[in-house]
Structure formats: C-alpha cells, structure tokens
Amino acid sequence: MINGGKKTITINQxxxxxxxxxxxxxxxxxGKKIRLAGKGEMSPNGGPAxxxxxxxSPILSDEYSIEGNNILMPKSVKLxxxxxxxxIEIATPDGTAINLKLxxxxxxxxxxxxxxxxxPHIKGNGCGDLFVxxxxxxxxxxxxxxxxxxxxxxxxxx
Numbered sequence: 001m002i003n004g005g006k007k008t009i010t011i012n013q014x015x016x017x018x019x020x021x022x023x024x025x026x027x028x029x030x031g032k033k034i035r036l037a038g039k040g041e042m043s044p045n046g047g048p049a050x051x052x053x054x055x056x057s058p059i060l061s062d063e064y065s066i067e068g069n070n071i072l073m074p075k076s077v078k079l080x081x082x083x084x085x086x087x088i089e090i091a092t093p094d095g096t097a098i099n100l101k102l103x104x105x106x107x108x109x110x111x112x113x114x115x116x117x118x119x120p121h122i123k124g125n126g127c128g129d130l131f132v133x134x135x136x137x138x139x140x141x142x143x144x145x146x147x148x149x150x151x152x153x154x155x156x157x158x
Contacts, residue, residue, distance in 0.1 A: 004028070009022055022036065024056075027122040028122065029066070030066070032055075032056045038051065040053075069119040070119070072111075073092075073093070075135065077134055077135070078137055082106045083105065085105075088100050090130075100112055100132060109135070111131045111134075112134060114130040
C-alpha cells in the first residue's frame with residue numbers, strides 16, 4: 001500500500017472467530033511481513049498466545065506496475081506532443097496530480113523519472129521514484145490535409 005491504512009481481518013483464535021484491525025504501514029511492498037503480537041495460536045500448555053504473521057500481497061493495478069519502491073506508469077501522448085514537447089498532467093497512484101514536462105523529440109517508451117513519487121520506504125527514509133513510460137499514439141487514419149503536411153515534412157528530411 002502506498003499510503004498505508006487499516007484493514008479488518010477475521011482470525012480463528014482458540015476455536016473462536018475474532019475480528020481484529022490491522023494497521024498497514026506506508027510503503028508495505030510485496031512479501032513483507034506484519035507481526036501481530038499475541039494474535040497467533042494459543043499455547044497448548046496454557047501460556048500466552050503466539051504471534052500471528054501476515055505476508056503482504058498488494059492488489060496490483062492495471063494502471064501501473066511496481067518494481068521495489070519504484071512505480072512504472074504508462075502514459076499515452078499524441079505524436080505532436082512527442083515531437084514538439086508539451087507539459088502533461090499525470091495523476092499519480094497516491095492521488096496527487098503533477099505536471100510533467102515532455103521535452104521535444106521524446107521517443108516512444110521513454111522513461112521520465114519523477115523523484116520521490118514512488119512507494120515510501122518502510123523505514124521512513126524517503127520514497128522510491130515514479131517512472132512515467134511514454135507511449136506515442138500513432139494516428140490510424142490521416143485526413144488529406146494531415147497527409148499533405150507530413151509529405152511536406154518528409155521533403156524537408158524529417
């Protein structure tokens with residue numbers, strides 16, 4: 001989870017179903033464990049209950065992928081935006097909107113790095129980065145005027 005939060009789960013402790021609230025820390029990544037002291041199985045000899053460990057398995061998004069504490073997010077742009085440059089708005093996974101400057105001549109599949117907008121480090125010392133992967137939308141059909149302009153560009157060596 002990028003921002004952390006709380007989740008209620010139901011466990012079976014001593015034959016009784018029990019709902020408990022789990023605090024999920026910011027920056028919890030795939031495979032990390034959360035320890036819940038005293039929420040595990042009861043001791044067979046009458047001692048205190050053991051610890052319960054939960055292994056994180058974040059729900060993946062279709063909008064982005066995660067690599068460590070970095071987030072990769074695709075963004076489609078028009079051919080003219082890639083050629084001429086532009087400022088595009090990006091909705092980040094944590095819900096904020098940022099403006100990203102797209103330089104003129106941006107290539108297809110270029111990775112634009114946005115520092116400190118990835119997943120927070122679980123120990124609290126900074127964040128990973130957000131990498132916006134640029135996908136250039138090529139037009140499927142051209143109007144006659146667009147075709148003429150591109151043919152003129154071709155004559156200039158572009």
